[in-house]
Amino acid sequence: LKELSSLLRAYSSKFWRGTKDKYLVKMRLCIFLSVIYCLFFLNFIIAEENLLPRFGTDYYFEKTLYNWNDAEVRCQWRGGHLFVPKDLSEWNLVYQTAKQKGIHDFWLGLNDKQTEGQFIAVDGATLFYENWTAGEPNNYNNEDCAHSRYDGTWNDHQCLTAKFASVCKMPFHVDMIEFENHKYYIGTEKVSWAVAQASCQYRGAELVSFKDIDESRFIHYEAVNKRGLEKFWIGYTDVVNEGSFKWTDHTEFGFTLFAAGEPNNAGNEHCVYQRKTGYWNDANCELKVR
Numbered sequence: 001l002k003e004l005s006s007l008l009r010a011y012s013s014k015f016w017r018g019t020k021d022k023y024l025v026k027m028r029l030c031i032f033l034s035v036i037y038c039l040f041f042l043n044f045i046i047a048e049e050n051l052l053p054r055f056g057t058d059y060y061f062e063k064t065l066y067n068w069n070d071a072e073v074r075c076q077w078r079g080g081h082l083f084v085p086k087d088l089s090e091w092n093l094v095y096q097t098a099k100q101k102g103i104h105d106f107w108l109g110l111n112d113k114q115t116e117g118q119f120i121a122v123d124g125a126t127l128f129y130e131n132w133t134a135g136e137p138n139n140y141n142n143e144d145c146a147h148s149r150y151d152g153t154w155n156d157h158q159c160l161t162a163k164f165a166s167v168c169k170m171p172f173h174v175d176m177i178e179f180e181n182h183k184y185y186i187g188t189e190k191v192s193w194a195v196a197q198a199s200c201q202y203r204g205a206e207l208v209s210f211k212d213i214d215e216s217r218f219i220h221y222e223a224v225n226k227r228g229l230e231k232f233w234i235g236y237t238d239v240v241n242e243g244s245f246k247w248t249d250h251t252e253f254g255f256t257l258f259a260a261g262e263p264n265n266a267g268n269e270h271c272v273y274q275r276k277t278g279y280w281n282d283a284n285c286e287l288k289v290r
Helices: 002-016 022-049 068-077 088-100 193-202 213-226
Strands: 051-054 057-066 106-111 145-148 154-157 164-171 176-179 182-185 232-237 271-274 280-283
Touching (some): 057 068, 057 088, 068 164, 088 164, 176 213, 193 232, 213 271
Antiparallel strands (some): 051 057, 106 145, 176 182, 232 271
16 A cells, blocks of 8 residues: 555656646546545555444554554554553453454553653553563563563563554544443434444444333433434344344343334334334334434
């Protein structure tokens, strides 16, 4: 991608020079813009493949090797910092994902540049998980920056001479609401049930499930009364077995709130939305609902 971009810049002036025919100008303009579009689209695909999104946080996995300073700058360009795990769970998530992507050693957002032996997080976190290799950090030959090794343990290394892959951690700002220690995101676009579910799974979640009337009323108030939605998809479906509705998150809640006469499968209806009235209805999964 970088080589193509360089070639494009190098030959752009030659590309136009000496062209007076209007047809040739238009044709060359189309070719030029097509190349630009392909480069942009290819870069977008690469970026998406390297991204691990979660509600509240995005992680970007950079395979290109940089020194610690350059890696941190590139994370800042993305709106975040080099990754620092807040706990064991987050560390396992990122470490295992990195391994799946072929990344075995990567920089962490920790350094002791200010005070030797006192590693601080570049994102300002004061409490974070640590997993140093036995005997590390040891500041061998002026080592001030932390990185993860192939086995998941950490080591300190020279910040400018060593080069590793990196993981960026970026805050993801969405309209989140919370109820009884659960977080919810209410979408605004009308989409099919499958697209809505995929959007949730893309962020490591599922379409909403209700354990009781209180949770249903809370979400209904937030979605309908405060945001003006007419109806919204929920994670209840019988697409696998007609008449046997299940929650997509595999919870076993016995609570249901179907409207009178529903579900009736009138017209291949296997997905459920909650109406403005608060009651549920089964509908065709291709129906566009928020």
